[in-house]
Amino acid sequence: MAHFDVAVAGAGPAGLSAALEAAAGGARVLLLERQPKPGRRLAATGNGRGNVGNRHLAEHRYNPESLPLIKGVSGVLDKDALPAFLASLGIACSADEAGRLYPRSGQAATMVWILNDLLQARGVTVEAGNGLMHFRKEAGVFLLQTADAAHESATLILAVGGQAQPKLGGGDHARRLLADWDVGFRREMPALAPLYTGTVLADGVRVPAAARLYDAGDRLLQTADGEFQLTKTGVSGIAAMQLARTVNRLAAQKHLVFDFVPDMTKTALITWLERIRSVNGQREARYILDSVLPAKLAVALALAIAKQRQNHELDDSHLRQLCAAAKETKLDVTGTAGWDQAQVMSGGVCAGEVNPVTLESHRLPGLFMCGEMLDVDGDTGGYNLNWAFLSGRAAGRAAARYVSSSKRR
Numbered sequence: 001m002a003h004f005d006v007a008v009a010g011a012g013p014a015g016l017s018a019a020l021e022a023a024a025g026g027a028r029v030l031l032l033e034r035q036p037k038p039g040r041r042l043a044a045t046g047n048g049r050g051n052v053g054n055r056h057l058a059e060h061r062y063n064p065e066s067l068p069l070i071k072g073v074s075g076v077l078d079k080d081a082l083p084a085f086l087a088s089l090g091i092a093c094s095a096d097e098a099g100r101l102y103p104r105s106g107q108a109a110t111m112v113w114i115l116n117d118l119l120q121a122r123g124v125t126v127e128a129g130n131g132l133m134h135f136r137k138e139a140g141v142f143l144l145q146t147a148d149a150a151h152e153s154a155t156l157i158l159a160v161g162g163q164a165q166p167k168l169g170g171g172d173h174a175r176r177l178l179a180d181w182d183v184g185f186r187r188e189m190p191a192l193a194p195l196y197t198g199t200v201l202a203d204g205v206r207v208p209a210a211a212r213l214y215d216a217g218d219r220l221l222q223t224a225d226g227e228f229q230l231t232k233t234g235v236s237g238i239a240a241m242q243l244a245r246t247v248n249r250l251a252a253q254k255h256l257v258f259d260f261v262p263d264m265t266k267t268a269l270i271t272w273l274e275r276i277r278s279v280n281g282q283r284e285a286r287y288i289l290d291s292v293l294p295a296k297l298a299v300a301l302a303l304a305i306a307k308q309r310q311n312h313e314l315d316d317s318h319l320r321q322l323c324a325a326a327k328e329t330k331l332d333v334t335g336t337a338g339w340d341q342a343q344v345m346s347g348g349v350c351a352g353e354v355n356p357v358t359l360e361s362h363r364l365p366g367l368f369m370c371g372e373m374l375d376v377d378g379d380t381g382g383y384n385l386n387w388a389f390l391s392g393r394a395a396g397r398a399a400a401r402y403v404s405s406s407k408r409r
């Protein structure tokens with residue numbers, strides 16, 4: 001039976017970072033991956049471009065429960081830490097105008113190739129297509145069982161990811177592996193997923209907007225700005241998906257209020273619509289919003305108003321209604337898409353289960369956890385990969401230190 005210093009289960013960004021960091025610290029490392037190849041999800045991120053991080057890091061970009069880990073793990077809130085770490089692995093990044101970091105190649109797949117080459121260069125033993133099925137600890141050693149092999153290791157790092165997108169390897173792997181250890185989990189739910197709404201406004205429209213999410217008592221829960229995609233089931237796009245965590249966590253009824261013309265005040269919009277009316281009083285009411293909104297949305301909003309009106313004259317009250325529809329359309333939110341469409345998981349192993357700096361389990365010395373399996377989820381914009389890479393580095397570094405300090409004892 002082969003013996004290792006550090007065994008890592010899961011070859012996503014967290015596990016790859018952990019394995020490489022532990023190997024750089026002098027450890028003999030085994031990396032086990034369930035799927036035929038490492039880094040499958042990483043290659044699919046950011047629409048194939050891999051939005052790995054962000055120049056604007058802040059605590060509020062992550063779920064509140066994750067705070068001890070976000071603050072404890074080295075570099076997660078330091079804008080220079082991730083680019084420097086990736087550069088040390090041979091990956092160069094550049095930021096776009098919004099501060100989102102991408103590999104300079106413009107392709108997420110190149111990161112996977114670079115990291116794979118480095119695994120070889122650092123002497124990491126990789127077993128792909130051979131996931132960890134079970135582990136136990138006896139006489140200070142982890143005994144690891146895969147489908148066709150048994151290994152021993154002084155430490156074990158779990159980096160098995162979350163439940164989002166089963167087709168990219170998501171599943172309840174963490175719960176299965178930790179079933180015997182009484183580890184605390186916060187209930188897992190889809191995050192960064194499209195929202196379902198009671199009314200469908202228009203299908204296939206992309207529109208920049210500002211949205212506010214309220215509960216039934218009109219308490220403001222969250223805001224989101226940016227591009228929304230109106231679909232036949234509700235609302236999608238980067239901005240909408242950021243609301244999914246809150247929508248799923250609160251059982252109460254929720255609704256969204258959309259401002260589709262956030263750069264104009266109500267007064268400015270009314271003045272603009274009056275101007276259009278004076279330029280061409282013949283334009284039909286149902287088309288008049290198309291000078292500020294995509295035509296399909298303009299028509300949908302105007303038709304909903306027309307149903308409530310006796311006359312279709314473009315009088316002042318009609319203009320006020322059109323303005324209100326553009327600035328304050330309310331939609332009931334009925335839920336979110338499930339795991340098949342979510343990009344990340346909200347919930348997972350509770351932050352209190354691990355040391356917030358080393359990510360070592362409080363229950364089982366020598367066991368480390370990192371990446372999305374822990375209760376950390378961030379907004380769109382690179383925050384999840386930032387966490388995955390840097391938490392993997394922290395776990396890999398701590399596991400290598402654990403091994404060298406046990407050898408000294």
Ligand SMILES: Cc1cc2nc3c(=O)[nH]c(=O)nc-3n(C[C@H](O)[C@H](O)[C@H](O)COP(=O)(O)OP(=O)(O)OC[C@H]3O[C@@H](n4cnc5c(N)ncnc54)[C@H](O)[C@@H]3O)c2cc1C
Binds near residue numbers: 035
């Ligand atoms: C389509 C899509 C696009 C995304 N785009 C972005 C983006 O642009 N920016 C961003 O920040 N985030 C993005 N994310 C989220 C990001 O990909 C994840 O947060 C990140 O990959 C989590 O890293 P991880 O290493 O913890 O888990 P994963 O990447 O999920 O890796 C876990 C690995 O563990 C393996 N595994 C599971 N069980 C076992 C086992 N028992 N033994 C061995 N191996 C096991 C899995 O097969 C998997 O390869 C995106 C997600 C999706 C689905």
